[in-house]
Amino acid sequence: MKQHSELDLRINRDGPGTSLTGSLVSQIRQLVLSGALKPGDRIPASRQLAADLGVARGTVTTAIDMLASEDLLVARKGAGVFVSGARPGLGNSGTGLSSDFVAVPPPIPLPDMDVAMDAPFDFRPCRPSTAEFPRREWKRCLADAAGARVSPDYGDPQGLPELRHEIAEYLRRSRGLVAQPEEIVITGGIIHSVSLLSRLFLGVGSKVIVEDPGYPLARQVFRLCGAELLSCPVDEDGLIVEALPATGQDISFIYTTPSHQFPMGSRLSTARREALIDWAEANKVIVLEDDYDGEFRFDVPPLPPLAAMRNNCAVHLGTFSKTLAPGLRIGFAAAPAPLIDAMTRYRAIQEYAPNSLMQAALAGFIRAGHFERHIKRMRRVYRNKRQTLRDCLGEHDVPGQLIGLESGLHAVLMLPRDLNAEMISAAAAEEGLLIPPVSRYQSNPGRAPSNGLVIGYSEPGIETLRLGLRQLARIILA
Ligand SMILES: Cc1ncc(COP(=O)(O)O)c(C=O)c1O
Known part of the structure; x- marks a missing residue:
């Protein structure tokens, strides 16, 4: 008072x-x-x-x-x-602006997958387990960063040089991708990188090829920049490169998730990687390589990032959202220096520079080895949960085929024809079990919905996972 x-x-x-x-x-x-x-x-x-x-x-x-x-x-x-x-x-309103005075544009529709929900069994994809987050180490790095001299300047709009250096070294060690710190820009995550690139290259009449099914938020960014979307189907080897248009002269981007197709979970095969690069080079189309959860790979050999293969047409988009926590809002793009410079200039007029405290803390965290130790630990955690998913579905005799398990943090349960994934997902949601159907991620309304359920197994604890899967089995078998 x-x-x-x-x-x-x-x-x-x-x-x-x-x-x-x-x-x-x-x-x-x-x-x-x-x-x-x-x-x-x-x-x-x-x-x-x-x-x-x-x-x-x-x-x-x-x-x-x-x-x-x-x-x-x-x-x-x-x-x-x-x-x-x-x-x-x-x-x-508090500002004194009334809605009669200001014509507020209609709200942008956002995909419901990105909204926080309070459900006992939240098995939506792309949610990392944060129970193991190394809080003590992170707190120390954050305190060190907070204790350092506070700069009176905004900071480098391309991102803190020491963080770009750490990321460059990490990309070389983990992906075999050689990028100099000058070829990296720090962003607020992959979706921010996609936004910056879209603002630079797209306008009304531009065309973008997207995977179908694919990541709805990226589609929304392209659309809002005026682009027309051309959808390309995917199969167990990732994007079906053979289905790309014969000529792509008027296409700006092809947006793809080669290390773990979102949401189907497949990995783009080596042959398709080669073919995609050939196609992009021949047609002068920029490939946006969204590597959102490529750190997590199980019992399969690594595949080279598109950006590491012989050419300059792929922009590699990385994030700390799945390895650490989405709320950090730190990601990066790696590409040839002129493109990074263009992105940097665009970001400078939006917000000058990324948050320097968080960047310094993260640079210290990677430098001290905490980041890669955490990833190693999480691979074991996710491997266990992945096994629990397999075991539970087997124990309960759930019909269908589990796919997309080789990498990433979610898998897809393809259901037989007599079961309807959309209806099962809706019935599960009524009981507080969130497992979206694949159709939610499809962009081509003309194509028949894919009859699968996307199961994010990474965030729930093992016991919650078991209970939720038992519930799912009951609903499916009812
Ligand atoms: C395919 C895909 N790309 C990117 C992201 C988001 O990445 P960021 O948090 O870095 O924007 C997600 C999030 O779930 C995703 O599913």
């Missing part, structure tokens, strides 16, 4: 028409209606207010009585006069 000892009130003795009381009433009413005075705020004592304004005390008490009769003020015996909780006729 706040006491307003200095209300911004003025008494105009020479003004025509309005009485002193009336002037006081309308000014206090305006302060309440605009939100400058909030419910519960205390009005100065009438004696003090009268003295401050140089008016008779009776003028003030009459004004207060009138405002109390409007339910704007309330007198509490022995405590004083307060702004009341009920504020009739209050239509404006």
Whole structure:
């Protein structure tokens, strides 16, 4: 509760028409209606207010009585006069901007997969397990970063040089991708990288090839930049490169998830990688290689990132959302320096530079070896959960085929024809079990929905996973 000892009130003795009381009433009413005075705020004592304004005390008490009769003020015996909780006729927002005055564009539709939900069994994909997050180590790195000298400058719009250096070294060790720190820009995650690139290259009439099914948020970014989407189907070897248009002269991007197709989970085969690069080179199309969870690979050999293969047409997009936590909002793009420079300039006009404290903490975290130790540990954790998924579906005799298990943090259960994935997903959601159907990620409405369920097995604990899968089995077998 706040006491307003200095209300911004003025008494105009020479003004025509309005009485002193009336002037006081309308000014206090305006302060309440605009939100400058909030419910519960205390009005100065009438004696003090009268003295401050140089008016008779009776003028003030009459004004207060009138405002109390409007339910704007309330007198509490022995405590004083307060702004009341009920504020009739209050239509404006706190800024005073009313919706009649500003034509607010219609809200951008967002895919529901990205909304936080409170469900007992949240098995949606792409949610890392944060129970094992190395809090102690992270806290130390954050404290070190916070204790360092605070720069009076905004920082490098391309991102902290030491973090770019750590990422360059990490990409070389983990992916065999050789990028210099000058060829990396730090962003607020993959979707931010996609946004920056889209703003630079796309406009009304541009064309972008997307995987179908694919990542809805990226599709939405392309669309909002005016692009027309051309969808390309995927199979167990990833994007079906043979299905790309014979000529791609007027296409700006091809957006793909080669290390773990989202959401089907396949890996783009070596032959298809070669063919895709050939196609992109021949048609001068930029490949956006979204490597959102490529750290997690199980019992299969690594495949080279597209950006590491013989050419300059792929932009490698990485993130710390799945390895550490999505709320960090740190990712990066690796590409030839002129493209990185263009992205950097665009980001500079948006927000100058990324958050320097978080970048410094993350650079220290990687440098100290905590990041790669954490990934190693998480591979074991996810391997166990993946096994639990397999075992549980087997134990309960769930029909269908589990695919996309070689890498990443989710798998897809393809159901036989007599079971309907959309209906099962809806029935499960009613019981607080969130397992989206593949069709939610499809972009081509003309194509028959893929009859699968996308199961994110990474975040729930083993016991929760077991209970949820038992529930799913019951629903499927009902
Ligand atoms: C395919 C794909 N790409 C990118 C992202 C998001 O990455 P970021 O958090 O770095 O924007 C997701 C998130 O789930 C995803 O599924």
